Amino acid sequence: MAWPGRSGRIGVGKNLWGGFQPRSGGAGSVAGADPRWSSGDSGELLDAFEQFPGFVWVFEGPELRVAAANPEVRAAVGNRRDLIGTPFKQAVPELVGQHIFELLDQALLGTRTRGYEQRILTDRHGDGRLEETFYTFDIAPWRSPDESVRGVIVQAVDATEVVVARRAAESAATTSEQRYRHVAGLILELQRSLLPATLPVLPRVQVAAHYLVADSDLVAGGDWFDVVTLPNDRIALAVGDVVGHGAAAAAAMGQLRAVALQALRSGGSLSHVLAALDDFAGHTMATRAATTCIAVLDPVAGTLEVASHAHPPPLLIDTAGVATWVPVVPTGPLGTRSDPAAVHTTTLRAGDVVLLYTDGLIERPHHSLDDGARALAAAAAAARHDTLHENTTVPDRLPDRICTLVTERLTLADGGYRDDITLLAAHLLPEPVPPLRLTLPAEPTALRTLRWQTNDWLAAIDASAHEASDLIHALGEAAGNAIEHARSPEAPATFSVDATLDEQGVVHLCCADRGRWRMPLPDSGGRGRGLAMIRGLVDQLDVVRTDAGTNLHMRRRLGKPTVVTGAATSPTVTRRHAPMAEEMSTRVVDTPHGRTLEVHGPMDMVTTGRLHAEILQANRGGGLPLTLDLTAVSHLSSAGVRLLHGLAGDLEDLRVAVAPGAPAEAVLILTGLKELITRPDAPN
Known part of the structure; x- marks a missing residue:
């Protein structure tokens, strides 16, 4: 406090x-x-x-x-x-x-x-x-x-x-992979391998993503996200949630992400991409009833196209810290023969931040989705508007800061979180980072100036320390060759450096001189290895020799690491009255209108298998309408939604009773199950 x-x-x-x-x-x-x-x-x-x-x-x-x-x-x-x-x-x-x-x-x-x-x-x-x-x-x-x-x-x-000491000890660990395996085990390793390891570093938009794995391996595995660069300087932001848990859900998540990635890169419209996902999801049970929200951002025009399959809408945070929701109208879950997703277009202003997320961030037992959405908006606005002391460990980049503080603050409530959580943030920069253009004397003393100014520019475009080190080293090798060979009788000996970051997240470095390089001689003491070193530090190197001089063109794609973590330590919450039911129980009640199965406690990925069997047992013999009474359900997760979608196709007279305004009602409406809703004690 x-x-x-x-x-x-x-x-x-x-x-x-x-x-x-x-x-x-x-x-x-x-x-x-x-x-x-x-x-x-x-x-x-x-x-x-x-x-x-x-x-x-x-x-x-x-x-x-x-x-x-x-x-x-x-x-x-x-x-x-x-x-x-x-x-x-x-x-x-x-x-x-x-x-x-x-x-x-x-x-x-x-x-x-x-x-x-x-x-x-x-x-x-x-x-x-x-x-x-x-x-x-x-x-x-x-x-x-x-x-x-x-x-x-x-x-x-x-x-x-204690926190500072522990973080220092963690930083001194041999590899981040060992820390990650210790925290989350093999399920987290599988998820991490199927999710994007890095996000693009772009000149007009900064992006960040946090993925928190649920606090039990039994319920982990279904969330996915991606950021994809598109033609015409646009980028696609995508999040989704696959029903299921463990390795099976992680594999299904990877399939959907691969289909979305292929559809986006094919150059099709947002409607085409979602149609491809919807068609693919309907062919297997593992991907059916998944949800997704995809947005296409044009940073030059400032437009954002958004469409959703049963997924919560994006949140916008402006420069004043005011939070507003994108008024997108979702269609039904993927693979359930719902109507095509409608595309909504909104206009962004310079400095706006767009947040996409999965429902694990706003779902809490005994709280409505509206309550969770309001908590998200308040936390994001506060994180955007905070003025931080320079000694805090909160990330400096605005998208990273918002992802860090929002996930920390929202997972503090109600004893932590039961489902995976994904938060994806994109910050539309007021101005793109300008290119770096230098002309330096062909003297060894110029290398120091080159490193300083290149390092400042790489920091401005948000290259990582590792990437910056590689690029500065490669550019230093190129400049060293230019200094050695840039002699020209027509003009003073100089060399030039141009550095740009393109809209696909690729850094282009060009080092040009006006001289002619001498070919290395045998036994020349290792001369000529500079180009081999440069090739090992960049993705591509082209050497262009002309009568006017020699140009070295280097390219390196940058990537911002995503944050994928195991369950964080959360505060425990005790209630003096009406404690939350952590175990599921059921009771069959025969009424004049049919048979009712009352469900108490969580209806989540851990309990739906047993609940399915008990529903089939309650409906054995058929002939009587069956009502699932969910008024006492403390948590209705996406696994429960998938079960209800399956039952709706198998049972002719299924009804689901929920209290008006209860969290379960909002979930059913959002996920395309509104037709099943009835009120407690209402005749079928």
């Missing part, structure tokens, strides 16, 4: 407590204090509170007014004036969008939340720059003697040093 800071005490006095005053008892005593466990002396207790070795907040009432804050936490927020008695949202407004206020509101409803090493950004010095600290915290309801919730108590420990 805004607990970032180090120790620091301000004056100790009873006015610290604001409205938190003893309500009864003798002078110097605390009302209700048990003499076996407390001295009852309010002065002594206040002094102990002031010396508490950690961060403690106490909030009172529905407005969460600050009732108490010990010196550690007061210093953490910069010893702000008028802190006591002020609603917390006004006292520390920079926490909007960081999912802290939401957890406090849950505590007011009786929910206790524990968080582990959560990143919090606050304006510690009042200069508008947000600094980061990592906290392990406990947010609990503050209860009155009659058990009503009076407010919220928060206790936290600064875990920043």
Whole structure:
């Protein structure tokens, strides 16, 4: 919570407590204090509170007014004036969008939340720059003697040093592959091999992608994404979700991605691409009922074409941090004989960010999809609008920053996430990075200037450190040859360097001189190996010799690594009342209108196999209409959707009962199962 800071005490006095005053008892005593466990002396207790070795907040009432804050936490927020008695949202407004206020509101409803090493950004010095600290915290309801919730108590420990030390140790590991295998195992390895390892680095658009594998191997495997460069300087952004889990779902995901990639590269329209995917998906059960959203961005014209098969719409974040949804109308899931997907075109402005994602990011048990969408919009807007201190470990690139903070903050809620999560971000740059053009003297001292300026340019286009190292080395070899051979009687000895990044994500380097190269002689001490070295550092090298001089043309395709990780450590959430059902149970009820199968708990990739068998058992003999009562289902995942699509084709009188406004209703409507919906206790 805004607990970032180090120790620091301000004056100790009873006015610290604001409205938190003893309500009864003798002078110097605390009302209700048990003499076996407390001295009852309010002065002594206040002094102990002031010396508490950690961060403690106490909030009172529905407005969460600050009732108490010990010196550690007061210093953490910069010893702000008028802190006591002020609603917390006004006292520390920079926490909007960081999912802290939401957890406090849950505590007011009786929910206790524990968080582990959560990143919090606050304006510690009042200069508008947000600094980061990592906290392990406990947010609990503050209860009155009659058990009503009076407010919220928060206790936290600064875990920043532990996080920094652990990350340093991870960076020192021999290879990232070993770390990845340790975290996620073979399923993650298969997924990673089928997903794009890198995304294109482009002059007008920056892209980033985060893929979080579900916290169990049994439910991992179905999400996919891609960024594809197209003719006429356009790019395609695609996300999708395949029903299923484990290796089978990963393989199906890889097939759909390959079909989409081939269709996009063939030059067909967006409608043609989705028609090809729809046709392919209908031929196998593994790909049927998958969802997808594909957008084609023209960065020069600023247009975005979007179409969806049963997939949530993209989110736009403008330069002011305002979030809006692309008003695309989805058709049914792939392979289910739905209508062709309608293409919606919208106009982007320079600086806009487009977010595509899978439903795992917005689906939460006991929350509607609208709630999840609002949480996504708030988190993305806050991540876009934050002004960060230079010492934070949040990525500098805007798309990476949004992907990092949004996935961190949204997976904090409700005990983590049960499904895979994909978030793809594209930032339309205000201006493309201009080419680099240099003319340098053909002297060895020019190489230093060449490296500096080339390194700055490569950083501006967002080349990775490894790519920059290779390209600077290759260009240095070319320049060295030019310096050695660029003698010309007609003009001073110089050489020129041109560097451009094209719309396909390829860097073009040209090093030109006005001299004629001498062929290496036998036993010349290794001369002539420079070209071989350059060829090993770039994708293609062309040497053009003319009467005017020698030109070396080098090309290298750049790639931004995607972030594919195993399940992150998430806070645990306990509920005082009505705990979430983690085990599925069913009950068959015969009614005058037919037979009803009541389903309780999660309807996800782990439980659908058993549920399918129980549905067939309940329908044995036929003759009676069957209703699936999903009013008590805590989580309806894409696996459940696939099961319902299959049952809809096999059972003539199937109905699905859901409560109005429940999360299951929105899922059924989104995935093309609206015709099955009935209300509980309604006659068939």
